[in-house]
Amino acid sequence: MKKVLKYLVFVLIGLVFIGTFVYLFKRSQPKEVAYETLSPAVMDIRKTTVVTGKIQPRDEVNIKPQISGIISELYKEAGQTVKENEIIAKVKVIPDMSSLSSAQSRVRLAEINLKQAQTNYDREKALFDQKLVSAEEYDKVRQSYNQAREELASAREALEIIRDGVSSSNKSGSSTLVRSTISGLILDIPVKVGNSVINSNTFNDGTTIATVANMDDLIFDGNIDETEVGRLSVGMPVTITIGALQDVSFDAALEYIAPKAKETNGTNQFEIKASVKVPSDLTIRSGYSANAEIVLQRAEQVLSIPESAIVFEGDSTFVYVQGAAGYEKKPVRTGISDGIHIEVTEGLTAADKVRGNMIIATPNK
Secondary structure (H helix, E strand, O other): OHHHHHHHHHHHHHHHHHHHHHHHHHHOOOEEEEEEEEOOEEEEEEEEEEEEEEEEEOOEEEEOOOOOEEEEEEOOOOOOEEOOOOEEEEEEEOOOHHHHHHHHHHHHHHHHHHHHHHHHHHHHHHHHHOOOOOHHHHHHHHHHHHHHHHHHHHHHHHHHHHHHOOOOOOHHHOOOEEEOOOOEEEEEOOOOOOOEEOOOEOOEOOOOOEEEEOOOOEEEEEEEEHHHHOOOOOOOEEEEEEOOOOOOEEEEEEEEEOOOOEEEOOEEEEEEEEEEOOOOOOOOOOOOEEEEEEEEEEEEEEEEEEHHHOEEEOOEEEEEEEEOOEEEEEEEEEEEEOOOEEEEEEOOOOOOOEEEEEEEEEEOO
16 A cells, blocks of 8 residues: 555656646747738827816905904805995994993083084074174084084994994995905804904904805816926817716817926926816716816828837837738827827838737747
C-alpha cells in the first residue's frame, strides 16, 4: 500500500512538472498580432470644454431694515413672490433711553412755550380788538404763537418716531415697515419673529431681513482655466446642463469673461458668466450646480479617423495604411480633435484603410 502511494506521489509531481513546462513553452512562443482596419470618415468635429459652475439670478437683493429693533411680524416666507414696495416684515423699535429722554424734555419745553405764547396772544388780541395796539405788534405776537404751536407738534412727532419708529402724520411711510425694493421671488428669510435687527450704517452692514431675486433673468457663473480662456469670446454659444435635472439642457450665451484671474488650488482661473435662456415650462432653483459646454473650435464635414490610430513621434504624426505588402507607415497632417476623432488635413483619402487598435493576439502555430 505504501509503495502504491509513493508511486502516485511521483506521478503527480511529474504531471505538475510537465504541465508547467508546457505552459511556459506556450507563453514563450511568438504571437501573431491582428489589428482593426479603419476607414476614414467625413464628419463634423467639435473641440469643446466643460466648465463647472452654478445657476443664479442676475439680480439678487438683500432687504435690510431702516431702523434697529425687534421683528414683531413677518408677512412673507421663502418661496413666495413679492412686488416692489410690498411689505415683508414689521420692526418694533427699542428706543435709546438717552434720545427718548431728550425728546420728552423737548415736548415739555414746547408745551411751556406754547402756554406762554397763548397767554401773550390772547392779551394782545384783546388789545388789538380795542384798537389799543397796532396791527404790526399784533402780527408779531400771533406769529410767535403759531411758531410755538408748530414747535410743539414737531417735538411730539420726534418723540413718536424715537419711541415708536413712526409718527402719526406719516404712518404709510413708516420706517418700521420693511418693504421689498424689487419685484421677484423671496429666496430666503433668515430672521424670525423676536430676532433683533440693526439698520445698515457706517460701521455695520445691517441685518438681512429677506433675499429677493428676479428668477426670470438667470445667469451661469463658473470658472475656466487660463489655458482655455484665450479661445473664448463674448457672444459664444453655450449649452447648459444641470445635474439635478436629468436629460435636460438649454442654451446660453457667453456675456462676461473676467479680465483678472483668481488663484484656485494653485491654478489660475477666470470667472465667466453666460445669460441663460430657460424654457418657460422648466423650474430652476437658485444655486443649482451646472455644467457649461463651450465649443472652442469647429470643423464641418472633414476627413477624420479615430485619434487612437495616430502615431506621434516628436512633432510629426503618422498612420499605418494598408498596402500590398501589409501596413505601411505614412506621414499625415492633422487638424482639430474632439478627444475621440481627429481631423486629417493631408496624407489620407477616404479610400485608404488605416490600422487601428490591436484586436486579437494568438500564438503562431
